[in-house]
Structure formats: structure tokens, C-alpha cells
Amino acid sequence: MTATQSIEEMLRQAMVLETADYRTWLLVLPVIICFLFGAGLLMLRRQMHWHAPVAVVGLVLLLAADIALFAEVWRNGTLAMAMGGWKPPYGISFVADMTSVLFLTVAGFVGLACGIYAIASIDQEERRYGFYPFLFMLMAGVSGAFLTGDIFNLYVWFEVMLIGSFGLLILGSEREQLDGATKYCFLNLIGATVFLLTTGYIYGTFGTLNMADIAVKAAAVEGDGTLLTIAALFLVAFSMKAAAFPLNFWLPASYHTPRFVVSALFAGLLTKVGVYGLIRVELMLFPPERGGLGMVMAWMAALTMMTGALGALAQSDMRRMLNYVVITGIGTILAGMAIPPFLESASDSITTGAASVLSNRGLEGNGAELTTLATGLAGALFYAIHSIVVMTALYLAAGVAAFRNGSSSLHEMGGLWRRNPIFSVMFLVLLLAVAGLPPFSGFWPKMLLVRASVSADLPWLAAVILLSGLLITIACIRAFALAFWRPLPALAAAADVGEARQIAEETFRAPPPGTPVALVPLVALCIFVIATGLWPEWLAKFSYQAAAELLQPRGYLSSILEVSAP
Secondary structure: OOOOHHHHHHHHHHEEEOOOOOOHHHHHHHHHHHHHHHHHHHOOOOOOHHHHHHHHHHHHHHHHHHHHHHHHHHHHOOEEEEHHHHHOOOOOOOOOHHHHHHHHHHHHHHHHHHHHHHHHOHHHHHHHHHHHHHHHHHHHHHHHHHHEOEEEHHHHHHHHHHHHHHHHHOOOOHHHHHHHHHHHHHHHHHHHHHHHHHHHHHHHHHHOHHHHHHHHHOOOOOOHHHHHHHHHHHHHHHHHHHHHOOOOOOOOOOOOOOHHHHHHHHHHHHHHHHHHHHHHHHHHHOOHHHOHHHHHHHHHHHHHHHHHHHHHHHOEHHHHHHHHHHHHHHHHHHHHHOOOOOOOOOOOHHHHHHHHHHHOOOOOOHHHHHHHHHHHHHHHHHHHHHHHHHHHHHHHHHHHHHHHOOOOOOOOOHHHHHHOHHHHHHHHHHHHHHHHOOOOOOOOHHHHHHHHHOOOOHHHHHHHHHHHHHHHHHEEEEHHHHHHHOOOOOOHHHHHHHHHHHHHHHOOOHHHOOHHHHHHHHHHHHHHHHHHOOOOHHHHHHHHHHHHHHHHOOOHHHHHOOOOOO
16 A cells, blocks of 8 residues: 555544535524524624514524424434534534434524514614624524534533523613522533543543434443533533522522513523433433433432422513423423333324324334333423423513513513503513423423323322423413403503503513514414414424434434434
8 A cells, every 4th residue: 555545544534525405504504593693693793673674584594594403304314514524423424313403493583583673672772782793603503503513512512502591681781680690600611621531531431422322432431420420410510500409599580580582582592402412311321321320310300390480470571470380390401301101002103193294204113112202301301491482482472572661570560461462462471481381382291291101100200290380371361360451450551551562662662462573473473383283283294203313313423423223
């Protein structure tokens, strides 16, 4: 072998020499769009009238790119690429499997909804201080976190997302915002520090940060307490970012301080990125260790659900109540992650349909068995997608309600049903959905989680899921009765309506409910909630496939390392 041939062979072993096809560009396109439009809006800082239309165009393109990537993964399976042409585990990888594209697509959907809503709710001054560039920075961090196949770069994308969220949180520079931002930043910096230390620990253990490479090497290590320590540290880091008990006190102290549209983005996306990291690392990289931590996670889930439900009952402010509803949703997702795999009959239409899909995807084993093994995790993924949409919609709707009454306090609100019945029906639909009542989207994942808990011999966890749902239902009914059903309190009714609206506009930056630009995203989000409730099979199929791929990640590993899963 000549020296030239030897060098060429070494390059082939370390680098990808083939020309990249269009699918490679699909993987990086969401992040590229976010950075291009974010930078472009900074260059347009003196032309504020262009910010809103340019941002909406960018968010439409982002959603289109997310949908295209989703379709590609659905048709052809997991898609991977290596940055700079370096083969994994040497290079940085981007990977899109069904879990990634599910979260990515719904994130693009709610990002577009918030971008349209912000046209009416964010004024010129706040645009001048960078609302839309910060929004694209946040979306870039979210998209990168969902697509990265590298642990360290997951940390990097978390930091990009947090930089954008810090800017959005203090937009307006009010005292309450700065106080909330201090708490938010402090706790998230602690979580980031734990994450970074654990990343160093995992690199020292395996000599790699590529997720697929870690999964292969971790499977070869048996009975090592080191892996359990790493899994426990990741549980702490991601639980802090997801606002799980007992590390959730920062969320209700900060999410009520920014503008309603910012709170909607945070409630819909930020905590779910923490949940995604927890699912990806604990279930795909360290499944035996997740089994060892399963009971800890189950108790964390139960306490998170009850903390959120009782906190929601205790609130007299609509937005503070929604802060605790977010926490309850995080606990519900954790419950699905804590439930161990189990086997049951696949008799209902949802499970049977998912079984056929998985069987057609070429996964090993009987399709029905694969779906039943993943019921708890599928319920968690289903609920996470539902929660992203419904919590975003609730905060946006709460902003409209606060504008109509001049306050978000339940003691000062009232009469909205008589003044705006269509908007009131939309709000009621969202409240019923977040409480998990039929026929809306929150009912089906809770049904899966309850069934999975009972079948896994965890009836107490099923009871907590049902009890927390009952308490959230009571809190939602109380909020609707006070803010919508009862007459406007005498003191508020006697006040000048124009003055009340002026106060609301200065305080909440929320659009009037008659503004079409404010109603368009709310209608779109409500349609998703209703359609998923009436026809849940489509999302259940995707959730079951994503769960099966996480539990048996052969496609994920082979797409990156070109090896079989252990």
C-alpha cells in the first residue's frame, strides 16, 4: 500500500467523503433559519415596522422545515449527519428520530402562534429592545436541543436557549420582572453547572460524548455504580430545568412576571426541553440505571403532580394558577417515564393501529408486543405534545382575558361570558383539555398512563394521576366561574372601561380579543386540542413509534455508528 493510499484509507475511516444529499440540509435547516432571521432582524433594528412581518415569515419557514424533516423521518426512518465531515464519535452529530421530530414540529407550531400573537401584544419599544431576535435565539436553542446527538452540545443548546429566555424575561425592565429573572437565572445556572459537571464525568468514564457511542459502551458495562451515579446526576440536572419536585419553586416565582406571550413560550417549550433531555438520556443511554431510579422518579412524579395541583387551587391570580398547572403537567410526564415496561393485550384501536405502524417500520419482534411494552412512555410523549400546545394556548388566552378586565386577579375579573361568548368557549375548551377531560386532547394520554400504572402494579401512582386531575379540574372550574361566568364585580363595573383597558395595555401588553391577529393563533391551537381529542389515533401512533424507538434504539445507533444495537 502506498503512502497516498494509506492516507486516503485513514481519511475514509475518520471522515465522510461522500457528497451530502438534501436530507442533510433538512437536519440543520431549522437551526440555520433561526440564526439567519435572528441576525437579519438585528440588522433591521432601525426599521421596527419590518420586524413583525419578517419574523412571521421566518417562523412560517421554520415550521415548514420542521414538517419536511418530520415527513422524511416518517418515510425513511432515523436521519443523521456529522458536522464538518468527521465521522462519529469524533465529529458533532445531528440526529432526527421520531421523538426529535415530534417535539421539533410542535415547537415550531407554537413558536409561530406566539410570533403572530406578539404582533398585537408587543409594542414598538419592546421590539426595539429585541423581542423577535431573542425569540429566534430561543427557537434556535430549542431546535438544536431536539436535534443534537452529542451530550456536550445538548448543554450548549440549553445555554443558547437560556440566553434567549433571559432577554425575553426582562423585556420591559420592570421591578417584578427583574426579581423573577433573578430567581429564574440563579436556579437555571445551578442546573447548568450540574449538567456540565456530569458531562465531564461521562467523558472521563467513556472517552466520548456522542450519545450513540455512549449507549453502546454503557451497555457493555454491567453492575457499575458509576453509571448509576451519572444517571442520578442527569436526573437532578434535567429535573431542575423541567421544574420537577423538589426543584420546582423557581417556576411559580418567575413565569408570571414577563409579558403573557413570553410566559406562553416558556410554559410551552422551556420545561419540555428539560423533559426531552431526561427522556433521551435516562431511557436511551442508561435504561438499566433508569430501572434502578424508577421508584425515585415515581415519587418525584407524584409529589410534582400534587404540588402543582394544590398550588393551583390556592391561587387567586389566573396566571399564577397556570404556573402551577404547568408543574402538574411535568409530574404527569414524569409518571410515564417512571412506569416500567409491561406486557398487555393490544385490543383497542389506538394500540392496534400503532402496532401495525411499528410492524411496517421493520422493528424486530411482534408489532403488538412492541407497542404494549411502550405504553407508559408513549403516554408520557403523547401528554408532552398535548401540554406544549394547551399550555401555550392558555397563557395566550389568559392575556386576552386580563386585557378585557384590566387585571389577571380572579377577584377583579368577571362577566366575560356575556361580553365575549365565543372567546369564553375557547377558554373553556382549553381548561377542560388541561384538566384531562374528554373529548379533548388531555384525556387520552392520561388514560394510557393510568392503564400503564395499574398494569405495572403501581395503583397508587394511577390514583395520584387521577387525584391531581380532579384537583386541577376544580381549580379550572373555579377560575372559569369567577373570571367568565359571574357578573363583573361592582367595583370593576363602576370603573371607566377605557381606563381599565389602558391599565391592562400598560400592564399586560395583551391584545384586545376582537383583534383578528390575536384570535388566529388561539383558534389554531384550539383546533389542535379538539381534533386530537376527537381523533387521537394519529398522535398515538407517532407516540408509540417514538417510545418503541427509544426503548429499542437500533435505528438511532445504526444511523450514526453503523453498528447494531447491543
